[in-house]
Amino acid sequence: MFLYRVRLFSLFGFAVSVDASWLVLAALVSWSLAAAVFPALHPGFTQATYWAMGIAATLGLFSSIVFHETAHSVVARRYGIPIRGITLFIFGGVAEMEEEPSSARGELLMAAAGPAASLVLGAALLAAASATAPPPAAAVLGYLGFINWVLALFNLVPAFPLDGGRMLRAALWLWRGDLLQATRIAATCGRGFGLLLVVFGLFRVLNGDVVGGAWSFLIGMFLRAAAIESYRHTLAGRLLAGVTVGQIMTPDPVAVPADIPVARFVDEYVYRHHHHWFPVVRDGALLGTVGTREIATVDRANWARVPLAGLLKPIAADMLASPNTEAMEALRRLRRGGQERLLVLQDNELVGVLALRDVLGALAVREELVPP
Ligand SMILES: [Zn+2]
Incomplete structure (x- = not known):
């Protein structure tokens, strides 16, 4: 945004x-x-x-x-x-x-x-x-x-996620006790009002008010997208309630031993698994990560001699999760950090990875099991 x-x-x-x-x-x-x-x-x-x-x-x-x-x-x-x-x-x-x-x-x-x-x-x-x-x-x-x-x-205006739409959602939620249903109704109003602004904007542009019309059009598009996104977020919260990282992660992830040379890392890991970065371990303990960006700083002629251990990147706290971390919290970390995977640690031992793909897959199957 x-x-x-x-x-x-x-x-x-x-x-x-x-x-x-x-x-x-x-x-x-x-x-x-x-x-x-x-x-x-x-x-x-x-x-x-x-x-x-x-x-x-x-x-x-x-x-x-x-x-x-x-x-x-x-x-x-x-x-x-x-x-x-x-x-x-x-x-x-x-x-x-x-x-x-x-x-x-x-x-x-x-x-x-x-x-x-x-x-x-x-x-x-x-x-x-x-x-x-x-x-x-x-x-x-x-x-x-x-x-x-x-x-x-x-x-x-009662168009979610505008303030009036949030008030409408809260009132429906108080009345019926169902947050998801309340969000669906308020977000539908938000999409409708967004569409109204888009149409009004086009009408103004056709009448010669290009700047004002374009403005209405853009605000309408933004509101529509925000209404859809907010509903999906609430739906995800409902579907993933009580689900933990341990239930949806990919266990036994590919991890690279710290004491191999760069050449072997490139041949056996990068070219085989096509990830941009990998966790690096020694005796099961996670030491850091290494990826194509770090490798690119080493002269290709030295790949056979330089050990991987010298190129490690430290791990930010936002890249980690435990098997007990809630799936929604993991989704927030993935989105906030903009990284492709979270590393799942239990007693400092790497037990899995969680990609955005894993969370979206878990959401998709749960959504299919909701009655229409
Ligand atoms: Zn406000």
């Missing part, structure tokens, strides 16, 4: 970051405010004033989104849902949850906190605007008040 993230500061213990894509949005917003919106709404200022207003309003927009996401995060923490941080990206902001909420009540309050915060901030800004004397400052405050209300209302 993110291109390149920069961490800015910490707020109430939550790390606030911006993705490079947010800078594109910020530049677009400043430009359209300075060149079109403010001159049309408040004629008579100089171009330099319009630019100052545009930049001030963009900074205000940034703070408004951070305020909204912080409200979500504070309530989430109160209900024991770990938040990794707040990130601003091209479609707004997101408080990154490590796990799904475990109670409907927690989810309802957490989802409601963001729009509520935006409504209150919007009202405060509009009040400040009517009490402020210099016209450019009043115009910026008034604009930000309006934007906070738009932010609240858009997020209240």
Whole structure:
């Protein structure tokens, strides 16, 4: 979802970051405010004033989104849902949850906190605007008040994973007691609303509003994809509940002895099994990994003499699991680390590997056993 993230500061213990894509949005917003919106709404200022207003309003927009996401995060923490941080990206902001909420009540309050915060901030800004004397400052405050209300209302649309959709899901979950069914209904609304935005965007493009139309189109596509992905994630959580890594891993993995030369490693392991990297062991104990990237640093003429042990790469904690690790937790580690396999250790002995393929296979067969 993110291109390149920069961490800015910490707020109430939550790390606030911006993705490079947010800078594109910020530049677009400043430009359209300075060149079109403010001159049309408040004629008579100089171009330099319009630019100052545009930049001030963009900074205000940034703070408004951070305020909204912080409200979500504070309530989430109160209900024991770990938040990794707040990130601003091209479609707004997101408080990154490590796990799904475990109670409907927690989810309802957490989802409601963001729009509520935006409504209150919007009202405060509009009040400040009517009490402020210099016209450019009043115009910026008034604009930000309006934007906070738009932010609240858009997020209240009952289209999962928007806040309103999360509230709908929580309400259905409270009422019927079935999280998966609640998610399915809320995500269907999310896909429908996404489609509506896509069609509306196309309509606007055909009517000559290319930038605004493209924007609706992209937000609609993003929302549809997010609704589908969120439903699949909840379904995976249901299907893999109680399943451990030991039940779905590939046991007895290919492991390379540390004391062979590079040439033998390439012939007997890389060319035979076609993995990009392998675990390396000595007397059953895992020492590290070695892969094609490390081998490429050695001159081919020396392959027969250089021992593998000197090229080992240490293993990050995120690459490891135990047979008792929950399958969903393993799936999170695989996705987060972007690595192809987890190494499964029991008493420091390598007993298996778990590839994303193994988890997806376990999911697929379990899904086929669910009655339609
Ligand atoms: Zn929100």
